[in-house]
Amino acid sequence: MKNKHFRYLKKPELWGIQSTIMVVFSVISLSILLILGVVMYIRFSASARQEIVSGTQKLMEQAGENLEDYLVSMRRVSDSIYYNVIKEKDFSRQLQEIQQGMNLLYGANRENLHSVAVYNEYGSLMAAEPVVLQKEDPNITRQGWYEKAQEEMENMHFSTPHIQNLFDDGALRYYWVISLSRAVELTDNGSSRFGVLLVDMDYSVIERMMRKMNESGSGQHFYLCDSNGQIIYHNRQIQISNGIGNENSVQAARYKDGVYDEYFEGEHRKVIVNTISYTGWKLVGVIPYSSFTSGLFSLRYFFGIFMLFMAMMLVLVNRIVSVRISSPILKLNDTVVGGYEAGEMPEIYIGGSQEIRHLGSSIQTSYEQIDRLMKEIVQEQNERRKSELDALQSQINPHFLYNTLDSIIWMVEDEKNEEAAFMISELARLFRISLSGGRTIITVKDELQHAKSYMNIQKIRYKNSFSVKFDVDSAIYSFCTVKLILQPILENAINYGVAGMEGAGEIQVTGRLADGFVILSVTDNGMGMTGEAASLILTDSSRKPQHGSGVGLINVDSRIRILFGKEYGLTVLSEPDEGTEVSIRIPAVLYTEENRKVLEQGYLPGKEEAAYEG
Amino acid sequence: MRDNKKIFILVESILAVMLILLVVRMFLEKGGESRYQIAVVIQNSDSSQWASFKYGLKMAAEDRNMELSIVSTGGTLTTEEEQELLKAEIARGADAVIVQPVPGQETGEMLRKMDKKIPIMLVVCPASEAEEDAALPVTGPDNYLAGKTLAEELWKDYGKNLEGKAFGILSEDGSSQAVVSREQGLREVLEDRGAEMRWSVSGSFTEEGGNILKSLSKVDFVAALDDRSAVAAGKYSAANDLHGALVYGIGNSTEAAYYLDTDVLQCLVVPDGFQMGYQSLTELTKRLEHQFQRAKSMTVACTVLRREELFTEKNQELLFTMSQ
Numbered sequence: 036m037k038n039k040h041f042r043y044l045k046k047p048e049l050w051g052i053q054s055t056i057m058v059v060f061s062v063i064s065l066s067i068l069l070i071l072g073v074v075m076y077i078r079f080s081a082s083a084r085q086e087i088v089s090g091t092q093k094l095m096e097q098a099g100e101n102l103e104d105y106l107v108s109m110r111r112v113s114d115s116i117y118y119n120v121i122k123e124k125d126f127s128r129q130l131q132e133i134q135q136g137m138n139l140l141y142g143a144n145r146e147n148l149h150s151v152a153v154y155n156e157y158g159s160l161m162a163a164e165p166v167v168l169q170k171e172d173p174n175i176t177r178q179g180w181y182e183k184a185q186e187e188m189e190n191m192h193f194s195t196p197h198i199q200n201l202f203d204d205g206a207l208r209y210y211w212v213i214s215l216s217r218a219v220e221l222t223d224n225g226s227s228r229f230g231v232l233l234v235d236m237d238y239s240v241i242e243r244m245m246r247k248m249n250e251s252g253s254g255q256h257f258y259l260c261d262s263n264g265q266i267i268y269h270n271r272q273i274q275i276s277n278g279i280g281n282e283n284s285v286q287a288a289r290y291k292d293g294v295y296d297e298y299f300e301g302e303h304r305k306v307i308v309n310t311i312s313y314t315g316w317k318l319v320g321v322i323p324y325s326s327f328t329s330g331l332f333s334l335r336y337f338f339g340i341f342m343l344f345m346a347m348m349l350v351l352v353n354r355i356v357s358v359r360i361s362s363p364i365l366k367l368n369d370t371v372v373g374g375y376e377a378g379e380m381p382e383i384y385i386g387g388s389q390e391i392r393h394l395g396s397s398i399q400t401s402y403e404q405i406d407r408l409m410k411e412i413v414q415e416q417n418e419r420r421k422s423e424l425d426a427l428q429s430q431i432n433p434h435f436l437y438n439t440l441d442s443i444i445w446m447v448e449d450e451k452n453e454e455a456a457f458m459i460s461e462l463a464r465l466f467r468i469s470l471s472g473g474r475t476i477i478t479v480k481d482e483l484q485h486a487k488s489y490m491n492i493q494k495i496r497y498k499n500s501f502s503v504k505f506d507v508d509s510a511i512y513s514f515c516t517v518k519l520i521l522q523p524i525l526e527n528a529i530n531y532g533v534a535g536m537e538g539a540g541e542i543q544v545t546g547r548l549a550d551g552f553v554i555l556s557v558t559d560n561g562m563g564m565t566g567e568a569a570s571l572i573l574t575d576s577s578r579k580p581q582h583g584s585g586v587g588l589i590n591v592d593s594r595i596r597i598l599f600g601k602e603y604g605l606t607v608l609s610e611p612d613e614g615t616e617v618s619i620r621i622p623a624v625l626y627t628e629e630n631r632k633v634l635e636q637g638y639l640p641g642k643e644e645a646a647y648e649g
Numbered sequence: 650m651r652d653n654k655k656i657f658i659l660v661e662s663i664l665a666v667m668l669i670l671l672v673v674r675m676f677l678e679k680g681g682e683s684r685y686q687i688a689v690v691i692q693n694s695d696s697s698q699w700a701s702f703k704y705g706l707k708m709a710a711e712d713r714n715m716e717l718s719i720v721s722t723g724g725t726l727t728t729e730e731e732q733e734l735l736k737a738e739i740a741r742g743a744d745a746v747i748v749q750p751v752p753g754q755e756t757g758e759m760l761r762k763m764d765k766k767i768p769i770m771l772v773v774c775p776a777s778e779a780e781e782d783a784a785l786p787v788t789g790p791d792n793y794l795a796g797k798t799l800a801e802e803l804w805k806d807y808g809k810n811l812e813g814k815a816f817g818i819l820s821e822d823g824s825s826q827a828v829v830s831r832e833q834g835l836r837e838v839l840e841d842r843g844a845e846m847r848w849s850v851s852g853s854f855t856e857e858g859g860n861i862l863k864s865l866s867k868v869d870f871v872a873a874l875d876d877r878s879a880v881a882a883g884k885y886s887a888a889n890d891l892h893g894a895l896v897y898g899i900g901n902s903t904e905a906a907y908y909l910d911t912d913v914l915q916c917l918v919v920p921d922g923f924q925m926g927y928q929s930l931t932e933l934t935k936r937l938e939h940q941f942q943r944a945k946s947m948t949v950a951c952t953v954l955r956r957e958e959l960f961t962e963k964n965q966e967l968l969f970t971m972s973q
Contacts, residue, residue, distance in 0.1 A: 053653050170910075198965050200910075207907040209968050273923055274708060276966050336675040343668040347661060354657050 053361035060353040065346055072342045079334060084327050088294060091255055091320045092307055098248050098257070099309045099318050105147065105240060106314060109215050110191055112144050113234045116151060117219050121232065126153075126161050127224040137164040149199055149212045149235040154181065155221060156229040167202045175201075180214035184231040188218035193314045195265050196238045211238035213267070241268055254326020262315035264288035287319045363387020367395050380406050417637065442496040458495050461488040471518055475598065476631045479546065479553060480512035486521035486544060493529055501533040501540030507555075508547045515624045515634055516553065517598050520591045524557045524605075524617045527588060532561025532615055553623050560614040569609040588617065595621060598634055685937050686716040687930060688738035690731060691749040691772065694722045697902040698876035698922075701970035702772070705926025706747070713934045718743065725822065728756045735763060743767065745933045750776035752824040757782035768936045770929045770944055774827035786944040788929035790920035792827045795899050795951045796834030799872060802916045802953055803897050804842055812843035817868040817894070819878040823851035831874045831899060844869075854881035867892040870915075876900035879917065883908025899951075903971045910959055917954040923970040924949040 050058070120136030133153075141151055141164040152163040158175030175181055183192040194214040212235035221230035241259070245268040248257045258269040264285030266272060274280035283299045283306075290308040297306050307320040366384040373381060380402060385395035439462050446455035468485040471477050483505065490503045525542065533540025543558045573592050592605040599621055609615040622639065624630050630640045689706060691699055703719060710717040718741070720734050728751045735746055745768040750756045757776035760769055764785060773789040775782045804811055816839060820828040828851070836846060847868050850861065854877070862885050871886075871894045873879035879898025883905065886896045898905060899918045908914040928947040936944040952967055959968075 051653065054656075057653070057657070171912075198960055198968055200960050203911070207904040209903055209906070209972050211969065211972065271708065271712070273704070273966060273970055274712070274927070276963075277924070279927070280712075333675075336671060336678075339671050340668060340675070343664055343671060347664045347668065350657070350660055350664065 051361070052364055053357045056357035056360055057353050060357065061350055064349045064353065068342060068345050068349065072338055076334070076338050079338075080327075083334065087255075087322060087327060088305060088307070091322060092294070092309075094248065094251065095257065095307055095309045095318055095320050098244060099311055101244060102241065102259075102316075102318065103312050105236075105244070106193070106311065108144070108147065109234055109236050110313070112140055112148065112151070113191060113215055113217060113232060115140055116153075116234070117217070117232055121153060121219060121221065121230075123222075125222045125225060130162065133162050134164070134166075137162060141165065147237055147240050149210055149237045150202060150233075151235070152201065152233045153219065153221065154231045154233065155223070161221065161223070161230060163202070165204075167204045170201060170203050173201045180216035180233060181231050184216040184218045191215060191217045191313075193261075193316070195261055195267055196241075199235050201235075211242075212236060213238055213241065246270070255320060255322040257318065257320045258282065258284065259311075260284040260288055260317050260319065262288055262317070267316060284319070288317050290317070363391040367391060367398070371398060438496070439492055442492065446495070454495055458492050461491045464488045465492070469519060474631065474635070475517060476515050476626075476634045477518040478512060478626045479507075479514050479516045479555070482516045482518060482521055482555075483507055483512075483544070483546065485519065486525055489522045490525060490542070493525070497529065497534065500538055501529065501536060501542060504541065504543045506543060506545045511546050511548050511553050511555075511623070513626055514548075514553050514621075515626045515630060516555075516619075516621055517594050520595060520619055521555060521557065523591050524588060524619070527617070528557050528559040528561070528615065532559030532563075534561075536561065548623055551623050553619075553621050555619040555621075556616055558614060558616040563611045563613045563615050564609045565611055566609070569607045569615070572607050573605055591619070595619065598637065600639065684714050684716045685744040685934065686718060686742050687745050687747060687933060688735075688741075688743035689717065689719040689747045690722065690726075690734050690738065691719075691747075692722055692725050692751070693877075694719060696877070697904060697971070698900065700903070700973050701901055701922030701967075702926040704970050704973035705923035705928075706930050707926075708923075709927040709930035709934075713931060715930065715934060717930070726751050728753055728759060731756065732759050739763075739767060745769070745937055747772055747929050747933065749773050750826075752822060752826060753777060754779050754782070757785070760785055768933055768944055770933045772925055772929055774825065774830065776826065778826060778829070786932065786946045788925055788932065788947040789827070789949060790925070790951050791948050792830035793834040795918050795920060796831035796836075796874065797838050798834075798951060798953060799831075799897050799899055799916065799918045800835045800838035802918070803870060803872070804838065806895075806915060810843075811839060814844045814870070815847045815866075815868040816844055817847050817865060817871045818849035818874060819854070819862075819871060819882050820849070820851045820874040821853065821877040822875075823849065825875075828874050835872055835874070854878060854885075863890050868894050870895040870897060873898035873900070876902050876905055879914065880904040880908065883913045887911070887913045901971060903968065906954065906959065906968055906971065909954055909956055912956055919952045919954055919967060921949045921952065921967070 116137055120133055120140065124133050124136075126133065137151055141148060150163060150165065153161040154175050155161055158181065160169055160175075163169070179197075180192060180194045183194070192215070194216070196211050196213050199210045199212040215234040215236060217232050219230045219232045221228045245257060245259060249270045256270055259267040260269075261267060264287065266275065266282065266284050269275060269282060269284075271280045271282075275282050281300055283297065286297070286299075287306060287308055290306065292308055292310050295306045295308065297304060303324040305322040305324070307322070309318040309320075310316070311318055363384070363386050366386065370381050370384045383395050383399040383402065385392050385399065439458070443455050443458050443462070446452075446458060465485055465488040468477065468481050468488070471481070487505065494501070494503065521544065525544070528542050533542060539560075541560045543556075545554075545556045545558070547554055572588050574589075588605055588607065595604045603621050604619075606618045606620065607615065608618070624634065624640055633640045687710070689703075691702070693699075694703075706717055706719070709715070718738065720738060722734070726734070731748070731751045735748065738746060746763075747770045748760065749772050750760060754777045757779055758781075760771070760776060761781065761784065763769055769785060771785050771787040771789075773787075774792055775785065775787050807814065818832055818835070820832070822828060832849065840846065847866055850865065852861065854862065862881075871882050871891060873882040873896060876899070879896070879900035880902060882891065882896045882898060885891050886894070887908065896908075896914050897916050898908075898914050899920070901919045901922045905914065905917055906919075909917045928949060932944045932947055936942055952964070954964060954967075958964060
């Protein structure tokens with residue numbers, strides 16, 4: 036099962052030096068780059084987040100201070116009206132002065148104020164600035180700011196934003212105000228009474244401050260709520276009240292000043308809370324985590340582009356370095372491999388660094404030594420072969436010469452001069468062919484001539500006790516053969532075949548071309564031999580010849596095989612009392628000077644490899 | 650050697666393609682900051698009756714990150730003028746338009762043609778009652794229901810007995826589909842309950858128009874079917890030029906609310922302008938962001954305002970949007 040899964044995985048091929056260097060360099064450098072990039076990104080993004088949070092905190096602190104300044108100034112207005120204008124004055128007798136005092140303070144703070152008014156314990160208007168028409172039945176005592184002032188008389192109270200519905204200035208408009216109310220002690224007609232001083236602050240001042248804050252942020256927003264979480268300002272105030280949006284203001288109102296993480300409506304966000312002094316209002320900054328991310332988008336892209344660019348550069352540099360390092364080694368390798376493939380002495384590349392040059396020189400020297408040694412071996416082999424051949428050939432001459440001269444002596448003694456002369460002329464012809472100018476390869480025709488001369492001599496010697504017949508296809512005359520290969524076979528045929536047959540012996544020499552081979556056969560009708568004995572003729576070199584030159588068929592077979600190859604040579608077929616047939620099988624190679632030289636060097640024309648082995 | 654070169658070129662090519670893709674994406678995202686631009690063409694755009702509508706548009710544009718362009722129109726428009734303005738806005742790069750259609754079938758035809766080019770959202774009412782005009786999405790109040798609600802309030806004020814009572818109808822533009830529907834709703838209820846319509850007048854009710862009002866026959870109550878006529882009716886009623894007729898109106902301006910606050914108007918039915926602006930732009934945004942999604946018609950709620958409930962927390966928010 037396991038093998039089934041892995042059988043598709045091929046064993047990886049060995050990598051080249053350049054690939055290895057490049058891959059290793061690239062992996063290491065890219066890993067370092069990646070780790071550095073990730074670490075730097077995390078570090079940068081963390082510090083960017085921290086930066087955003089601390090920047091928001093600073094902004095909120097600044098805005099909180101501005102808001103507090105504004106609220107303090109409103110409280111000062113309230114204090115001034117109360118302590119400097121109202122407290123020591125009687126409304127019945129000094130209304131004019133009170134009005135003037137209120138007018139002065141209102142005028143000085145007109146930009147931040149909408150109106151100031153003093154009501155008595157019944158909710159009746161005692162004085163107001165600016166002087167405009169009071170709306171019909173505004174129901175003062177039921178208003179929130181009035182009730183608060185009544186409930187906690189020692190404090191000043193800031194309301195949430197609401198429509199100012201006390202006065203009608205004829206502008207057909209409604210104004211949003213935040214009411215600062217406090218319980219005051221009024222003097223009316225000499226008697227002290229309870230009253231409420233109302234300072235209606237213009238909501239647009241706070242709205243402007245908050246809007247400015249919200250415009251400065253990217254992604255984050257700021258809102259203001261009271262201590263109960265009731266929203267005073269929110270940039271999506273109407274959406275929140277319409278249910279389109281939502282805000283976690285109740286929770287924020289419970290937070291102390293600081294930075295909090297919260298999860299609200301499927302969104303993680305950082306909440307920064309800053310309490311506004313005295314009022315208990317909370318200035319809340321909200322930074323959704325998504326805004327951190329959007330802020331970091333460009334940073335991410337920058338890192339991505341930087342990393343890709345660096346990766347490209349590193350791969351390029353690694354490529355150049357790996358090529359520089361591996362190029363001399365590859366060139367060296369190419370020359371070595373190329374030399375092997377061509378089968379010639381390669382020209383080894385020597386270049387690059389000192390070590391590679393040294394390696395190249397060593398290889399070059401080794402090659403030269405190998406080449407020289409091989410040449411020496413080949414030369415030695417050739418010399419050895421030639422000496423073997425010469426030795427084999429030289430074995431023939433003494434035997435034959437001795438026998439022939441013996442016959443001539445015998446003829447001369449018997450005064451058979453003509454026969455002796457014929458024999459000497461045949462011997463001369465025989466030796467001419469035997470010598471052949473030192474050549475080993477001659478034509479089949481010359482070899483046959485040599486055989487005929489030899490047989491003529493032998494026939495005289497044996498007093499024509501056997502007959503010889505040559506039946507040779509003239510087509511094979513022009514092919515090459517090793518010289519003196521028929522003569523030893525004929526000698527054997529005479530000695531072991533027909534020597535004692537008293538005129539009935541027949542030797543037939545045939546020659547033909549068959550399937551691209553030249554086949555020369557010597558057949559006798561002598562006593563023959565068993566198949567076993569016939570098979571030993573070419574294999575048992577230890578046998579001592581009983582007659583003849585002593586040069587056996589093994590000699591002939593060896594010479595043919597040395598020059599033409601192991602697939603050629605002799606075949607002996609024999610039957611007792613039937614006779615013996617010895618066939619020579621050699622390749623059909625036309626006799627030319629070129630072919631002769633090739634054959635004598637131990638090669639077959641048209642074939643590269645040497646015909647002999649060993 | 651050659652394989653190495655191929656691999657090297659392949660790796661470098663892949664990295665280069667990735668780099669190019671990243672750069673292109675970065676620029677596209679930066680380009681993505683350029684928001685859709687939505688043009689708004691409403692008649693008499695500076696009128697206070699549009700304050701809450703414009704505030705709603707602004708809030709939606711901020712929420713949806715859209716660029717808003719409200720075309721300033723001095724008064725009422727003709728079909729041709731509206732067409733010219735729309736063409737100019739489209740030429741300026743508007744991706745969608747919000748239109749208060751000029752009444753008439755030709756406007757409907759013109760808008761239908763334009764809708765094939767860019768998304769259009771009508772506000773308040775369709776151009777005409779023609780069936781084809783219903784194909785264009787409209788964000789606005791249920792005008793028929795608004796008229797009917799006003800009549801129901803009136804009926805309650807009269808102790809649910811309107812037998813023999815006479816009433817008049819005021820509107821700025823009698824051909825407006827909004828006014829037609831509102832009148833239909835109003836008259837169905839009032840006439841069904843025994844009240845008789847004496848007159849129905851349309852006009853701008855400026856000083857000259859005011860004289861017309863003075864010359865009209867006396868009625869028990871006047872129903873003003875749009876903001877401008879409600880404000881005009883309040884003004885003339887305050888000046889006692891309506892022969893003591895009680896005034897009921899449909900409107901969404903602080904002026905109309907003021908006349909309610911000063912007891913000149915008895916009841917004011919207020920279509921939620923903020924919602925109309927917010928919803929219309931939101932719906933168009935959805936249409937722009939999802940090409941195959943058609944913008945849907947949206948109905949906004951109407952609030953019945955009475956003097957005694959004018960300053961409740963909920964109604965203060967309504968006044969807040971009108972005061973923007």
